[in-house]
Amino acid sequence: MIEWMNWTPTVAIFFAVIACILLTMTVYEVVSPCTERKGFLPISTTRGDRLFIGLLSAAYIHLAFLAVSDITLWVALAVSVAWLLVLLRWG
Amino acid sequence: MNYSRSKGFGMTLFIVLLLTPIYWLLNMSFKTNQEILGGLTLWPQNFTLANYAVIFSDSSWYSGYINSMIYVSMNMTITLLVALPAAYAFSRYKFVGDKHLFFWLLSNRMAPPAVFLLPFFQLYSSVGLFDTHIAVALAHCLFNVPLAVWILEGFMSGVPREYDEMAYIDGYSFPKFFVKIFLPMIRSGIGVAAFFAFMFSWVELLLARTLTSVDAQPIGAIMTRTVGASGIDWGVLAAAGVLTIIPGVLVVWFVRNHIAKGFALGRV
Amino acid sequence: MNKVPNNRAWWLVLPVFILVAFSALIPLMTVVNYSVQDIFGPGNAYYVGTEWFREVLADERLRESLLRQFLFSGAVLAIQIPLGIGVALMMPKSGIKASLCLILLAIPLLIPWNVVGTIWQIFGRGDIGLFGWGLNALGLDYNYTGDTVDAWLTVLLMDVWHWTPLVALLCYSGLRAIPEAFYQAAEIDRASKWAVFRYIQLPRLKSVLVIAVLLRFMDSFMIYTEPFVLTGGGPGSSTTFLSQTLTTMAIGQFDIGRAAAFSLIYFLIVLLVSWVFFTAITHLDKEK
Numbered sequence: 001m002i003e004w005m006n007w008t009p010t011v012a013i014f015f016a017v018i019a020c021i022l023l024t025m026t027v028y029e030v031v032s033p034c035t036e037r038k039g040f041l042p043i044s045t046t047r048g049d050r051l052f053i054g055l056l057s058a059a060y061i062h063l064a065f066l067a068v069s070d071i072t073l074w075v076a077l078a079v080s081v082a083w084l085l086v087l088l089r090w091g
Numbered sequence: 092m093n094y095s096r097s098k099g100f101g102m103t104l105f106i107v108l109l110l111t112p113i114y115w116l117l118n119m120s121f122k123t124n125q126e127i128l129g130g131l132t133l134w135p136q137n138f139t140l141a142n143y144a145v146i147f148s149d150s151s152w153y154s155g156y157i158n159s160m161i162y163v164s165m166n167m168t169i170t171l172l173v174a175l176p177a178a179y180a181f182s183r184y185k186f187v188g189d190k191h192l193f194f195w196l197l198s199n200r201m202a203p204p205a206v207f208l209l210p211f212f213q214l215y216s217s218v219g220l221f222d223t224h225i226a227v228a229l230a231h232c233l234f235n236v237p238l239a240v241w242i243l244e245g246f247m248s249g250v251p252r253e254y255d256e257m258a259y260i261d262g263y264s265f266p267k268f269f270v271k272i273f274l275p276m277i278r279s280g281i282g283v284a285a286f287f288a289f290m291f292s293w294v295e296l297l298l299a300r301t302l303t304s305v306d307a308q309p310i311g312a313i314m315t316r317t318v319g320a321s322g323i324d325w326g327v328l329a330a331a332g333v334l335t336i337i338p339g340v341l342v343v344w345f346v347r348n349h350i351a352k353g354f355a356l357g358r359v
Numbered sequence: 360m361n362k363v364p365n366n367r368a369w370w371l372v373l374p375v376f377i378l379v380a381f382s383a384l385i386p387l388m389t390v391v392n393y394s395v396q397d398i399f400g401p402g403n404a405y406y407v408g409t410e411w412f413r414e415v416l417a418d419e420r421l422r423e424s425l426l427r428q429f430l431f432s433g434a435v436l437a438i439q440i441p442l443g444i445g446v447a448l449m450m451p452k453s454g455i456k457a458s459l460c461l462i463l464l465a466i467p468l469l470i471p472w473n474v475v476g477t478i479w480q481i482f483g484r485g486d487i488g489l490f491g492w493g494l495n496a497l498g499l500d501y502n503y504t505g506d507t508v509d510a511w512l513t514v515l516l517m518d519v520w521h522w523t524p525l526v527a528l529l530c531y532s533g534l535r536a537i538p539e540a541f542y543q544a545a546e547i548d549r550a551s552k553w554a555v556f557r558y559i560q561l562p563r564l565k566s567v568l569v570i571a572v573l574l575r576f577m578d579s580f581m582i583y584t585e586p587f588v589l590t591g592g593g594p595g596s597s598t599t600f601l602s603q604t605l606t607t608m609a610i611g612q613f614d615i616g617r618a619a620a621f622s623l624i625y626f627l628i629v630l631l632v633s634w635v636f637f638t639a640i641t642h643l644d645k646e647k
Contacts, residue, residue: 004213005385006392006404015388029187030366043638048191056634059627066409067416073409102449106463112482112520113466115489119481131492173378176371184368192372194637199383201633203581205602206622209393209609210386233382236375294471296584297606311473325487332474339469340462347461350528 018055025051039091050091054084113336120329127325142330155310156334158224162299162307163292165228170235170288171281178243179269183252196237204297207233212301224307227299231292238291239284246280279349286346293339310335387626393619411620421621424596424604428580431515431600435579436572438519443526443571444564448556450531461531464524476588479517483589503590507597514586514598518579526571533567534560566643573636580629601625 025048038044041053058080065076119127120142121135146152180186181193211230212221220226254276258268274281296311303309314331343350394411398404415421446464451457467475483503485491494501503513537560545555583602586592592599592607599607605625609618 002217004217005210005389006396006398008392008395008406010406010408011388011392011395014391026187033364043642046190048188052191052194052634056627056631060631063412063416063624063627066412098449099451102446102451102460105446105449106460109467109520109524110463111489112478113470115482116478119487127487131487131489133489169378173374177375180368180371183362184365185362186364186366186368186372189368190641192376194634196375196379197637198630198633199379201577201629202383202626203583203602203605203629205581205583205605205609206390206626207383207386208606209615209618210389211382213389214385229378230382232378236379240375290469294469296471296473297602301610311471314473314477325481328477329481332470332477335471335474336466336469340466343462343465343469347458347465350461350465 021051041087041091045091047088050087051084053091054080054087057087058084116329116332119325120333122326124324124326142326143334145327146330146334152313152331155308155313158303158307159293159299159309159311160338162224162227162231162309163289165224166231166235166292167285167288169228169232170239171285173232174236174239174243174284175274175281176269178240178247179273181240181244182247183255193240196240200234200237200241202233204234204295208297208301211298215302221302222304222306226302227307227309228292230298230302231295235288235291238287242284242287243277243280246277246283250276279346282346283349286342286350289342290339390619390622393615394623396616398615407616411616412624415617415620415624420596421604424599424601427597427599428601431582432576432579434515435518435522436575438515439523439526439575440568440571442519442523444530444568446523446527447530447534448560450527452535461528464527467521467524470521472584473588475517475521476585479513479520479585480589483513505594507594510590510594510598514589517585517589518582521585522575522578526575529567529571530564533564537563566640569636569639569643573633573640576632576636577629580632 029047034047036044036046039050041050045053061080061083062073062076065071065073118134121138121140122132123137123139123141126132126135126137181189215221215226215230220229250273254272255268258272263272296309299309300312303312310331314328395406395408396404397407397410450460470478482488483491485495485502491501491503500506501509503509541559542555545559550558581602582600583606586598586600587603590598592603605618605621608614608621
């Protein structure tokens with residue numbers, strides 16, 4: 001039934017991690033709802049907005065690394081995570 | 092020169108330019124192939140309905156129209172049934188992740204169908220729906236449902252909350268209030284949403300063609316067969332094209348006053 | 360409108376969520392799976408990591424088609440938005456004439472996309488089409504199947520023909536929402552036509568224009584059927600846009616891994632642009 005999806009462990013882990021992040025954020029949101037605020041980003045954002053911006057820019061960071069260098073993607077991942085945390089805290 | 096007259100002139104010119112290609116198609120559909128290829132004539136010299144006769148007498152031709160109609164109406168029904176409650180929720184309540192869910196829905200309207208082509212084919216094959224009308228209807232929901240939710244949400248936000256509260260005080264249950272009071276108030280919104288579901292499902296071909304082979308083949312896919320051994324049968328092709336325009340023109344009449352608001356996703 | 364916090368509203372959204380998730384998430388996950396593997400057949404796939412992404416990002420052909428796509432979308436916006444505003448300004452304000460204009464304008468929007476291609480395929484031909492024949496009769500050497508520039512202009516003209524009415528309809532509904540009192544005030548001030556447009560009409564059009572730009576950008580960015588029918592992507596690959604490159608790769612050459620990696624990049628571009636516009640629209644809504 002799902003052989004055609006050609007699951008590989010890496011992709012499975014990737015989606016599991018995304019799902020976990022979303023779940024955590026949802027629970028966090030239910031426990032303590034957040035309000036919009038203005039950080040260093042030019043628009044006022046909620047926690048979820050910042051997460052989305054972080055994830056989207058993480059995707060672009062990875063692509064940029066692939067496009068211009070041969071450095072291992074773990075570096076890109078580290079940069080993305082750091083950026084995501086900065087964004088969530090001060091964005 | 093009088094200003095409003097020049098406006099009228101500009102408008103007329105634009106409409107004429109807009110309709111010329113369509114007139115040319117119509118013109119060709121009434122010509123014989125000899126006349127089409129023989130030289131340029133501005134209107135049919137030997138008026139003929141033979142091209143239309145080909146389409147209406149051959150079941151492999153007209154079944155294409157029937158197939159398209161079937162999946163379009165299935166799509167409209169499904170779209171409205173699921174989009175109405177969702178649009179109500181978006182217009183009335185704040186809930187966890189509402190904004191992001193909304194954006195995620197919208198991003199599906201923006202996603203190029205080409206991206207999903209292959210997985211779609213395999214997904215619907217694996218659940219045994221390949222070459223059925225419902226497969227195309229479900230696939231078209233991908234962009235029609237988000238659009239319908241967006242349009243309906245715009246219309247529903249125009250209805251003040253007080254109506255909802257009054258109905259509860261009067262002892263209406265939620266389903267009864269929704270069907271008896273709320274839906275009639277956003278009648279035009281529903282019409283517009285249905286129109287857009289019709290329109291985008293009717294004009295789309297890439298997914299419809301990929302998900303069907305014989306039994307549910309849309310008219311757009313059948314039209315490619317006018318390319319025969321002896322070249323393209325221009326007359327029949329033109330006639331088939333004209334027939335695909337007619338349903339749209341009939342439907343647009345009913346929503347003519349709301350169409351612009353619909354295109355603005357209920358946001359004017 | 361002030362909304363009531365209520366998480367049970369999720370139940371109302373659930374059907375939409377399930378339906379769209381079925382058609383969107385499963386294929387998306389599949390595409391991600393494909394993009395990291397080399398697939399020879401069912402059950403015969405090798406994990407290749409980010410190989411495809413590297414290749415796609417370095418692929419000259421894809422870069423060209425991406426560039427061509429941006430050029431096309433840019434040209435579409437540059438022509439259709441001003442033209443659409445112009446048409447909307449010329450439209451009659453009310454009455455039977457206005458209804459008639461609305462219906463006639465809407466007709467191109469309701470034609471199946473392959474038929475749009477067919478119409479222009481016929482209309483542009485030098486032997487049987489009025490447009491091509493007319494240009495040739497004027498002494499212009501026009502041939503959209505052979506000449507790159509002609510093919511480009513024809514595809515562009517077709518898109519302008521097809522979609523300018525959408526921009527016009529949107530702007531028209533935006534203009535109708537301006538209260539008559541604004542115009543009267545302008546008349547008392549003896550404001551010029553330009554001043555009326557610049558300071559009364561244009562600001563009011565802002566929100567519909569954002570939507571028009573969004574829709575036009577998105578739809579031109581995924582254009583497939585019309586140029587496919589009209590030119591087949593030719594001559595050469597001069598009118599091969601992103602969707603067509605992608606479809607040829609996935610279905611024509613069965614190069615699934617590369618097509619999947621390309622799809623994801625394509626999708627990320629679309630996601631970024633639609634997010635920017637969506638944010639702009641919601642912020643405009645808030646200002647109201």
